[in-house]
Amino acid sequence: MSGVPMEHGLVLAAILFALGLAGLMFRRNMIFVLMSLEVMLNAAGLAFIVGGTAWQQPEGQAMFLLVITLAAAEASVGLALLIQLNHRFKTLDLDAASRMRG
Amino acid sequence: MPVGDLLPELILLVGAVIIVLFAAFSSHDRQAWAAGLALVALALATGFSVMQWSRAPMLSFSGVWALDGPAIAAKWLMLFSGAVTVSLSPQWMRSDRRHGEYYALILFALLGMIMMASANDSMQLVVGVLLSSTASYPLVAYHRGWAPALEAGMKYFLIGALTNALLVIGVVVLFGLVGDTDYARTAEALVDADPFALTIATACIVLGLSFKLAAFPAHAWMPDVAQGAPAPVVALLSVAPKIGAAVALARFVLLLPVDQAWPAIVALIAAVTMTLGNLAALRQSDVRRLLGWSSVSQSGYALMAVVVIGAHPQALRALLAFLAAYALANLAAFAVITHLRGRTALDDYRGLARAQPIVTAVLIVALLSLVGIPPLVGFFGKFLLFEVTIAAGYGWLAVVAAINTLVSLFYYLRVIAVTMFKAPEGEVHVLGIWSWLAMLASVVVLLVASLGVEWGLGLMASLRFAL
Numbered sequence: 001m002s003g004v005p006m007e008h009g010l011v012l013a014a015i016l017f018a019l020g021l022a023g024l025m026f027r028r029n030m031i032f033v034l035m036s037l038e039v040m041l042n043a044a045g046l047a048f049i050v051g052g053t054a055w056q057q058p059e060g061q062a063m064f065l066l067v068i069t070l071a072a073a074e075a076s077v078g079l080a081l082l083i084q085l086n087h088r089f090k091t092l093d094l095d096a097a098s099r100m101r102g
Numbered sequence: 103m104p105v106g107d108l109l110p111e112l113i114l115l116v117g118a119v120i121i122v123l124f125a126a127f128s129s130h131d132r133q134a135w136a137a138g139l140a141l142v143a144l145a146l147a148t149g150f151s152v153m154q155w156s157r158a159p160m161l162s163f164s165g166v167w168a169l170d171g172p173a174i175a176a177k178w179l180m181l182f183s184g185a186v187t188v189s190l191s192p193q194w195m196r197s198d199r200r201h202g203e204y205y206a207l208i209l210f211a212l213l214g215m216i217m218m219a220s221a222n223d224s225m226q227l228v229v230g231v232l233l234s235s236t237a238s239y240p241l242v243a244y245h246r247g248w249a250p251a252l253e254a255g256m257k258y259f260l261i262g263a264l265t266n267a268l269l270v271i272g273v274v275v276l277f278g279l280v281g282d283t284d285y286a287r288t289a290e291a292l293v294d295a296d297p298f299a300l301t302i303a304t305a306c307i308v309l310g311l312s313f314k315l316a317a318f319p320a321h322a323w324m325p326d327v328a329q330g331a332p333a334p335v336v337a338l339l340s341v342a343p344k345i346g347a348a349v350a351l352a353r354f355v356l357l358l359p360v361d362q363a364w365p366a367i368v369a370l371i372a373a374v375t376m377t378l379g380n381l382a383a384l385r386q387s388d389v390r391r392l393l394g395w396s397s398v399s400q401s402g403y404a405l406m407a408v409v410v411i412g413a414h415p416q417a418l419r420a421l422l423a424f425l426a427a428y429a430l431a432n433l434a435a436f437a438v439i440t441h442l443r444g445r446t447a448l449d450d451y452r453g454l455a456r457a458q459p460i461v462t463a464v465l466i467v468a469l470l471s472l473v474g475i476p477p478l479v480g481f482f483g484k485f486l487l488f489e490v491t492i493a494a495g496y497g498w499l500a501v502v503a504a505i506n507t508l509v510s511l512f513y514y515l516r517v518i519a520v521t522m523f524k525a526p527e528g529e530v531h532v533l534g535i536w537s538w539l540a541m542l543a544s545v546v547v548l549l550v551a552s553l554g555v556e557w558g559l560g561l562m563a564s565l566r567f568a569l
Contacts, residue, residue, distance in 0.1 A: 044267065
């Protein structure tokens with residue numbers, strides 16, 4: 001087994017996830033929202049690796065690869081939306097682009 | 103490797119790749135041909151999944167992929183809604199000169215939703231949910247020059263990204279508890295799992311799937327998408343992800359130990375979802391938004407069957423019958439809206455019955471089926487739901503649902519009244535022959551399903567999850 005105890009990895013993942021969640025909730029700039037999203041998904045990936053190591057299962061590593069790939073796909077779609085958003089509304093502020101109500 | 107077990111899904115994948123290549127190398131006036139390719143792929147996939155029906159329920163790929171009645175029935179419904187969406191699209195997308203990839207995105211989204219319904223492994227559930235979400239965001243924002251479409255796409259993306267991340271966290275916690283992602287071993291290991299961590303995992307996974315279901319608390323995207331996204335896309339996204347997510351949720355909650363509090367939580371979500379959707383739909387003056395909220399409330403009804411899925415043997419049949427009835431009615435309603443070039447303000451529907459009698463008739467049939475008026479298939483779906491809910495001891499939930507059905511009658515009838523009893527204003531422009539045919543096909547299937555409901559329910563009576 002590696003020298004890093006399991007708790008350290010899990011605590012780091014929890015901190016990263018909380019940071020990402022807070023960023024997603026409180027930031028209004030679309031770029032920072034996308035970055036927070038990446039941080040959250042990577043926290044989940046880290047937790048998968050820690051879990052996989054603790055159980056001695058290959059699923060953790062496989063899941064990490066899948067999560068990373070899907071996070072990249074999601075982020076690229078998000079960036080494309082961001083470019084169109086900036087083009088149309090001339091701002092990256094999410095609240096300024098929000099007009100539909102009810 | 104039993105690759106044949108995956109043939110319908112492989113066909114969707116290959117079809118989507120061919121469409122991407124075709125769209126990249128063909129001229130602008132041939133982009134709509136991709137719709138034909140997509141229809142061929144959908145027809146082939148349906149054909150192969152029909153061949154899977156006669157086999158006994160089984161698990162394939164070492165227990166990861168479920169090939170059972172619920173998965174295959176859900177697959178048919180999703181492929182049918184995909185076919186209706188594709189046929190509605192070529193004329194709707196005419197203004198967009200490069201739209202070949204649009205059909206590939208539809209196929210990818212369908213592939214993800216089918217994976218959700220067939221997933222017997224939490225790893226595969228995550229891949230299915232994320233694939234269908236990632237392919238759906240660009241579909242919603244496909245009219246990139248139009249501000250409401252972009253706004254709807256952005257909201258859909260933000261809510262989706264947050265709930266998908268929570269879903270992944272839920273699966274991580276589950277994996278940490280169990281040390282495996284396979285459902286069969288998960289169910290074994292969960293019996294003596296730490297209840298606190300299991301509650302967190304369950305809450306995160308239910309939350310992640312509630313986004314695909316458009317159920318409370320992740321329902322906020324549905325009305326915006328219904329209003330802003332291209333109308334054919336709404337027909338797909340208000341139907342297919344819900345079917346996939348409802349089956350996935352039913353499969354997941356059955357793994358949990360019986361003493362868990364999950365039925366109460368899901369019952370609460372169901373009650374809040376249907377009430378919220380109906381109350382919000384009451385004050386809409388925009389038909390697409392109204393149907394968006396109505397589709398939120400219909401998710402609430404569907405969740406009633408998930409609540410009692412472990413307590414009543416016929417709950418699975420009720421769930422699938424209700425989803426099928428809802429899917430057919432909602433597809434017909436959005437086909438009408440697409441055929442009317444997406445007209446959306448309620449005032450624009452004045453006197454439609456005189457200008458377009460057939461189209462109005464289709465709309466009325468669809469709305470009455472959504473309420474659950476007796477001869478139509480929607481009634482049987484709802485009736486079965488009420489039956490299993492009351493039989494399993496959730497009388498209060500059935501009462502809430504009954505009150506909600508009464509309330510919903512009011513706003514559906516308001517739309518019908520406007521089309522029937524107001525004087526027509528101006529000309530009614532329609533889209534073209536393809537959308538007309540797709541609309542007719544969906545309403546014919548709806549009527550056939552209403553007539554053949556006994557046969558259909560008899561077919562569904564033996565539905566079981568492969569475990």
